[in-house]
Amino acid sequence: MSKVPDHEKYTKICPGGGLILAWQLKDKKVLLVGGGNVAAGRLINVKDADGHLTVMCPSSGLCTEMKYRINVEKSVDQYIDKSYEGPEDIAGYDLVLTAIDDATTSRTICQIARSLKIPVNVADVPPECDFYFGSLIRRGPLQIMVSTGGKGPRIAATTRSLIERALPVSIGSAIEKVGILRAKLREKVPEPNKGARRMRWMIDVCDAWSFDELASLTPEEMDKILSGWEAGKVYKPRDVRGISVIRSFIPSKDSLYKSLFGTCPVVGYVSPWLAGIGGAALGVGATLAVIALRTKYSSAR
């Protein structure tokens, strides 16, 4: 019997990347220095992660989006109407971000933050970043970040759009529903020593149900699935919903959307359906144009 060598058995280590994490910023104090468009982008990153955000920037420098966020939406927790002045402006924060058009001040802020052991990102200055931002996708609880390790930010953005087009429409709702089902399971089976069995059961449920099917789960259907736990049974969609001949002929919302508007998830070209409809429309248009021109010229002669 051939034995797999150890170096093939285990995941290969590829140094040179960054540590990609989902940093839990809730209630952490974040300082954002600057009020231009780049700062407005950082604001979304921080508030999407429930961070407690302080923006420091003279009001004369705020871009229109930043003014809206501060004055109308009120999504900024604290606004300080002044330029950065010194170390006392930074002390006490958990994270410092700068997006200012002043390289010298940015460098100073970076040095002080590092001396205080506060992680810092200076927009677009890699040596002054303890971490990089990435190109992001958000679908409810799902977050995807594309990083090129600073090599090609534009490529990160194009890769992000490729991934976006490949994602099932129902993926966010499917994850929400799985979250509810997992919480119900933890309530029903709270014992720590049941962890391994709980995890195996959840894996089997997630694998047995498609994203569309999970996304449309009702509370009653969840209870029915959970009722299989004691017997070690994983109810599949047909056990819970029955086999419907009509249902099997109706395309799911996801497949309908994808075939009409989607793109091939592998190579990213427009779907054959859309190309077909578009082609037919172009053909009809061109034929009508030729008929109209011929009519015009033959009546002119």
Ligand SMILES: C[C@@]1(CC(=O)O)c2cc3[nH]c(cc4nc(cc5[nH]c(cc(n2)[C@H]1CCC(=O)O)[C@@](C)(CC(=O)O)[C@@H]5CCC(=O)O)C(CC(=O)O)=C4CCC(=O)O)c(CCC(=O)O)c3CC(=O)O
């Ligand atoms: C290292 C990093 C540090 C950081 O800022 O965190 C950094 C650094 C630099 N960016 C530069 C330029 C551009 N940045 C973008 C766009 C984005 N840049 C982002 C992140 C990062 N940028 C981090 C690494 C990300 C990674 O791993 O790839 C994104 C992903 C996230 C975000 O910023 O929120 C966001 C896309 C968001 C989206 O659309 O989804 C575009 C394209 C565009 O605007 O369309 C251009 C012009 C094209 C080009 O230059 O390639 C320059 C050169 C400045 C100069 O030449 O003067 C530097 C400095 C350098 O490379 O030395």
Ligand SMILES: NC(=O)C1=CN([C@@H]2O[C@H](COP(=O)(O)OP(=O)(O)OC[C@H]3O[C@@H](n4cnc5c(N)ncnc54)[C@H](O)[C@@H]3O)[C@@H](O)[C@H]2O)C=CC1
């Ligand atoms: N990621 C990207 O795609 C891009 C990144 N950048 C980088 O990000 C930086 C900011 O870009 P933008 O927002 O477009 O610049 P911007 O010029 O529109 O805004 C700069 C902001 O910084 C504020 N500011 C300047 N000095 C300050 C200080 N000492 N304290 C507090 N606030 C101060 C200004 O009032 C203004 O609100 C640029 O200098 C550049 O390095 C720039 C363009 C694109």
